[in-house]
Every structure is written in structure tokens, then in C-alpha cells.
Amino acid sequence: MAEERVMLVDGMALLFRGYFANSYGGYIRKTKAGLPTNAVFGFVKYLLDACKTFNPTHIVCCWDLGSKTFRTDKFDGYKANRPAAPTDLIPQFDLVKEVVTGFNIPNISFPGYEADDCIGTLSRQLSEHMEVLVLTGDHDMLQLVDERVKVIIMKKGASNYAVYDAEKLLEEKQLTAKQFIDLKGLIGDTSDNYPGVKGIGEKTATKLLVEYVSIEGILDNLEQLPKGVKAKIEAEIDMLHLCRELATISCDAPVSCLPDDCFWQPDHAKIFTMFEELEFNSLVKDVSRFIAVS
Template sequence: MKKLVLFDGNSLAYRAFFALPLLNNDKGVYTNAVYGFAMMLTNVMKKEQPTHVMVAFDAGKTTFRHAQYQDYKGGRSKTPSELGEQFPFIKELLEAYQVKHYQLPNYEADDIIGTLAQQAERDGFDEVLIITGDRDLTQLASDKITVNITKKGITEVEANTPASLREKYDLTPQQIIDLKGLMGDSSDNIPGVKGVGEKTALKLLHQYDTVENVLAHIDDVSGKKLKENLTTYREDAIMSKALVTIKVDTPIEITLDEIAYSGYEPNDVIPTLRELGFKALLEKELGDQPEAKKEPLATLVVETVSDIPVEQLTTGMAVYAETKTDNYLASACLGWSFYNGETVYYMSHEAVLASIAVTQFLTDASLSKKSI
């Protein structure tokens, strides 16, 4: 069975960032979006067991849609710096998990996802699953493509299929484009037709199917003000439909074969999780590791002495200084331990200072010591 899972990187990062309180690791790096993203990724991968997987990102703020409408997404506030600095760590985490990520200049993540999803469908994949927080992608739903929209927090999702869209809106997935064309989308600063909300847009589409057919039957539409608005803002409706239409023929340079997934090595992930300070995920990975073979503990003989024979003070000897506090640079020294591979010798600090052989050994730079 061939199953492709496609993640909408930017959308999910935003969702994770605003769903979780600001977190940071011990270096002061913000990590809440990375953590939320990691939880979504690992949960989906474990549940779905895909044969192919990829995360798509937006390449920048300007796309081909800005050439159609300069104010596209113009109302959006600037990405918080606390979120922006987390994207490199999200990508680092993906690489540790052996998950491919991709972006394409002048296009959005939606377009990359749409292109790959339909390619997979044409190539005979059994199932394609899209994970996103953007309802525009529901236009891609088909018998083989399911669009999961994040709802609350970072774990709950709503599965969108042709059947569920028919039940909810009495529309086909293709008509989601017409719905947005008529009612617009304030989050992307897409105007639509002034005065037309979801209820009116649905009523029009149930009668006339498409934006173009609605505009062709303006004279048949009931309501004077609605007729006026459809006439005045007809070009906005056509433009809005074009803006929300996901391109499924983008010139991507990554193939389905390149995003085949065969799992990851926990040893590749563990250092990244440690660096980010993700204890729960780290414990999960460490728990999956085979238990290290435990060697029996050796019995050591400890001798408390006032001096050590010079022939026992050999290069490579292990030396441990016991101090009153952890700050060994400023703390008083209580005693010293010396280990030659067979016996541990313990001397008080006063005894060490009184021993010519031991002080010469400690200060002789030509004799290597192992500090412990």
C-alpha cells in the first residue's frame, strides 16, 4: 500500500506557536512552535505509517498571486520574531527524523501540496493525507485525498472528504473555490463580493453552481442590494476565485520517489531533542532503545594512607580531589583519591601537602593524570 502524507509547514507552525505558551530551552531559544510541530509530526507518523512523506513551506512573502492582486495577504500582521526564529529548528528536526521538506520561490506551500497530491493520485497511490490549518486546501479532497484540518490545540483534527463537504455545505470540493470567490477571505485579504457572507454564497451556489454562472444570472437573483453588489464587484469575485485556486501544476523539482520514507534512526534524533530540551520526546526515544547490557560492578579496595610509594605514582593514574562545595576553584580541599587500576588510595589534604612524592607527582606535567 502506498500512502502519502503532506504537511503544510507554515500553517502548522503558526498553529503550534499560538496553541502553546512560549517555551524556551536552556540557551534561551524559543521552542514552543518546534515542540508543537514535533508532537503533530510524530503522532501522525505513528498513526498513519506513510510510505511517502513531505513538509511544504512557503518560500517567501511574495508569490505569483501578488502579481494578480497587490494587496493579497496585505492585512496580515508581521510574523512574531519569537516564531520566525523557530523555523530553522523545525527544519533541523525534520532532517533528524529523515522527513523531506521543500519550498519553491514564487509559490505557496498549498501549491506544492496540491501538485504532489494530484501527482500521487494519478500515479495510483492508495491514499493521500494532507495535514493543515488552512481550509482552502479542502478543494483538493477526492476519493483518494483526505484533508485534515487542525481544530483545537495541536492534536484534534477534522477530516474533510467529498462526502463530508457535501454533508456540511452541500458542495463539491471544487465549489469550495467558488464559495471563497463570492464571500472572500479576510485572513488572506481576498475581497470577494461586498455584503456576501457564507450563507448567501451557499444559497447562490446551490442555485447556480459556480461564480461564473452566478454572474451570468444576476438578473435572476432576488434582492436589489445583492444584485447591485454582484454587478459592482463582479471583477472582484472573478479575481478572488483565481486567488484561492490552488495551482496543481507548479514546476516543482522534487519527485514522489525522493520523498519515500523508510523511518529514522533514533540516534539521529536524540541529540536534536536534547539540544531543544524536549524531555518528553527524548524519554520516548530513549525508551525505544534496546537496554544497554549491564556489566557487573568491580569491587575496589580503598586504602586510607598517609603516603603513597613513589613506584605506585605512575602516568595515567586517576586523581580525584574532594572539596567542601561544588565550586572546586574556591572551596577548601578535604582530601584526595588516587587510582592505579588496582587500588584506590585515599589521603587527607594535609597528608598530600606533607608528602614530597605525591606533591611532585601532582606537579609533574610530564606525567599524565586522569581527573575524575
């Protein structure tokens, strides 16, 4: 019997990637009735490819719910730079969850928390039972890596993944998963709109963490730092601590999922009917090939 492994899917990462990958030239895939489906089409292709590549026995899909979270309560500017979702994408937010349900995969989210927090929480819960694979395009998730949790970063191109365990993370980034949180505290995150310490880039931050291990270690050794680096950190200590809080994925969100609730057992007939309704004719062949070998 194959070893059990659960794939925790960052739903929004796949959906947005699917939208932009299938809207080039301004063309938006739609049903004959005019319902936009390009993002959902891309989502399904990415999901099936990941299933074929990593062969999970269990799957969960996690989602964001709106823009207000416990992080916006701490920092008004958090993600305030995000543009509004494209008009053609909006009706696909509910549609993609219907499709996930049609695959017999649970959708999990909770008000005030991001998909990252749901994934972090479930990774801790489910790693007690099986190996955990986190499927995302978001490098913030690297902080979740541990002995039982691997993070799969989707890269450009079909079937192109970077799989991080603790060894790979240390080899490529020179940091542990916990240090990755401190890195984001130091350098901030432009996509999430929090600044970190002004003037401290990734190269300098990584060097500091390799030498002093943590933000606390850096602060305990301020007198040893170059004068310019010391001045920058001293001027932004409060922001440094706040940014580390914003960067930290919560692993105690009020969500749960038992292994029996997320066993991957697709209903073939249900999927074919769903694809016919969505006019995903080319994917019928893809899913047929996949199911034949799964």
C-alpha cells in the same frame, strides 16, 4: 502490507499553531543557550500525533518562502494585513526545517509560490501512486479533495481532526471541492485580505452555488436573483473573478517529489540525538513509544 499513503504537511500551519500553543502566559520555551524552541516543540508533537493517528508510509513537508508570490503580483493587498512574525519565532523558521530533515522528511518550497501550491501540485503527482492525506489547519485546502486526496483539518485540542473526503465535504459544506473555490471568490477571505463581493456572506454564496453550480452559472442567471444580490454581484464582477483566481491553489507549481524520495523511514538514533540537543527530553519518550509500534 499496509496500503501506501503519503501525508503532505502544511509546515507553517503546524509551526504557527505550535508557537501559540506553547507561549501562553508569555513563557517561551528555550534551550539553556537561549535558543527559542517552543514552536518547533509544538510542531514535532503535532507531527508525531498525526503520524500515530494516520500511519502514513510517506511524508513531505511544504513551506512558504517570504511574502511575495504570484498572488501579490495580481493584488497588492493580498495578505497585506498579516502582522509581523513574533521575534521569538523568527529563528525557529530555519530550525524547524533542520528538524524535519533530521526526521528524513523532505522540505519542499519554491520562490513565488505558497505551501498550498506545493501541496496542491504534489497531491496531483503523488495521488497517481498512493492515497494522499493533506495535514493542515487551513480550510482553503478543501478544494484539493478528490477520490485519492483527503484533507485533514487540525482542530482545537490534542488528536482532534476533521477528515474530509468528497462525501464529507458535500455533507458538511453542501459543496464540491471545485465549488469551494467559487465560494471563496464570492465571500473573499479576511485572513488573506481579499474582499470577494461586498455584502455576500457564506450562507448566501452557498445557496447560490447549490442552485447555480458555479460563478458562471450565477452570472448567467443574474436576472433570476433577488434585486439586492444581483446589484452587489454586478458592482463587483471584476473583483469576483480576481478573488477566485487568488483563491485557486496552483497544481502546476515547479516542484516534484517521487515516492522513493519521501518514504517515511526515521533514523531512531539521529532523532534521539537531535532531541537531546534541543532539550526535548519529554519527546524522547513520545518518539520511543511511536517508533516501537510504527
